Amino acid sequence: MQQETILRIESHAALVGIIGLGYVGVPLAARAARAGFRVLGFDVDATRVARINRGESYTLDVPGEVMAALVREGRLSASDDFTRLRECDVILICVPTPLDRHGQPDISAIERAGDAIAAALRPGHLIVLESTTWPGTTDEVLLPRCAARGLQVGRDFWLAFSPERIDPGQTNSQGWTVENTPKVVGGVTPQCTEVAGAFYRQIVQRVVAVSSARTAEMTKLVENIFRNVNIALVNELALLCDRMGLNIWEILDAAATKPFAFMKHTPGPGLGGHCIPLDPFYLSWKAREYDFHTRFIELAGHVNNEMPYHVKTLIIRALNRRGKSLxxxxxxxxxxxxxxxxxxxxxSPVFKIMALLEAEGARVLAVDPHITTFVDHHGRELQTTPLSDELLGAADCVAIITNHSAFDYERIVRLASVVVDTRNATRNVREGRDKIVLL
Known part of the structure; x- marks a missing residue:
């Protein structure tokens, strides 16, 4: 059975099913389809399914013309009928794993995906979890559901973990993509690792096999915890430099000239994205089972969570320069x-910053060239405001939260009364530097 499955994979006769058509699932689906597989995506969101089947892309990582061609050629389609998982030979799980409102891991989407797979499980299935989670999820959550069907893992079906390493906004000409990013793979058994590795070698340039699914799960957390802790370090240094009257950006640029033993991280208004603000706390939660407290991780979280409050302080300081109150x-x-x-x-940290400013009576407008509507942490659906000379001139304060390349920073500084720059986006602006308040 194992060699038959590998042969089916290597000949690209296998049908690849991907559960979760979000920022991870869609680029992965497109990559597998471009590599020669037929791909069937699954999602509970009927709107996403319909858009995929119309050949529309809703993520910047897959150009619309690429999506349209793959759908037109019959390489990619989508469904919300999870009974069709039985048709698939390879099933990849790419569902969200957020924290709940109490800061605890929420793997309910993985559990639902596992139930759907178990209901459709048959001999020959390769199942790979890609969603970030605590070490042990593959063995403790997915394996019992599948094994309950009476099939033996490593003989009748194969189960593994391979962490997603998506860097949103990248293309082949710009940076790391699904294809050229090394893929860590760890199976529940050595046979599982072998079969999963055989699949990923068809779609990525390099596969890194590790000893177990738990090792692969921990690898993903270590990657994100490394960034989380180092960002917290420079954020704390930024807070100190602010009190000392020093420019943290100049200091970091100078330190980065050392050709060894230093890796530059930069401060900011707070953490955002689907990994760094959330994933470290999966390990903190799991560590308690072993009577272990991850003090560095928790301290980093406290420091990073303080940054939106510091941004509010900088905005108040900037307004005070002009005799204004928040x-x-x-x-x-x-x-x-x-x-x-x-x-x-x-x-995104913008939501916390908005809430803090509004709580103090400020009128807050958000601008983003890539986003027209968004839902904030209170569940409100809001619209962004188009950037104009009139808007910049009328604002009491302009704060740069995300350093989009589409923003004309010289124009922004020229027209705004005062600018709070949380990203050092105005580093090359020469005129009007007295208007700028740097994080």
Whole structure:
């Protein structure tokens, strides 16, 4: 059975099913289809399914013309009928794993996907979880559901974990994509690792096999915790430099000239995205099972969570320069997305900043060239405001939250009364630097 499955994969006769058509699932589906597989995507969102089947892309990582061609050629389609999982030979799980309102891991989407797979399980299935989670999820959550069908893992079906490493907003000409990013793979058994590795070698340039699914799960968390802790370090240094009257950006640029033993991270208004603000706390939660407290991770979280409050302080400081109070002021926030040049606003720090400013009586307008409507943390559906000379001139304060390349920073500084720059986006602006308040 194992060799038959590998042969089916290597000949590209296997049908690839992808559960979850979001920022991870769609680029992965497109890559598998472009590599020669037929791909069937699954999602509970009927709107997403319909858009895929019309050949529309709703993520910047897959150009519309690429999506349209794959659908037109019959390489890619989508469905909300999860009984069709039985048709698939390879099933990849790419569902969201957020934290709940109490800060606890929410793997309910993985559990639902596991139930759907178990109901459709047959001999020959390869199942791979890509969603970030705590070490042990594949073995403790997915395996029991599948094994309950009476099939034996490593003989009748194969189960593995391979963490997604999506960097939204990248293309082949710009940076790391699904194809050229090394893929870590760890199976529940060695046979599972072998079969999963055989699949990923068809769609990525390099596969890194590890000893177990738990090892692969931990690898993903270590990657994100590394960034989380280092960002917290420079954020804390930024807070200190602010009190000392030092420019943290100049200091970091100088430190980065050291050719060894230093990796530059930069401060910001707070963490955003689907990984760094959330994933470290999956490990903190799981560590308690072993009577272990991840103090660095929790401390980093506290420091990073303070940054939106510091941005509010900087805005108050900027307004004070002009004899204005925050109450009644019009504040324009440039950037809703959590990183430059994308339309993804998951966990963006802008929402906390908006809430803090509004609580003090400010009128807050958000501007983003990539986003027209968004839903904030209160569930409100809001619209962004088009950037104009009139808007910049009328604002009491303009704050740069996301350093989109589409923004003309010289124009912004020239027309605004005062600018709070949380990203050092105005580094090359020469005129009007007395208007700029740097994080």
């Amino acid at each position: 109450n009644g002021a019009t504040v324009v926030l440039l950037g809703v997305a959590y990183k430059p040049d994308i339309d993804d606003y998951r966990e």
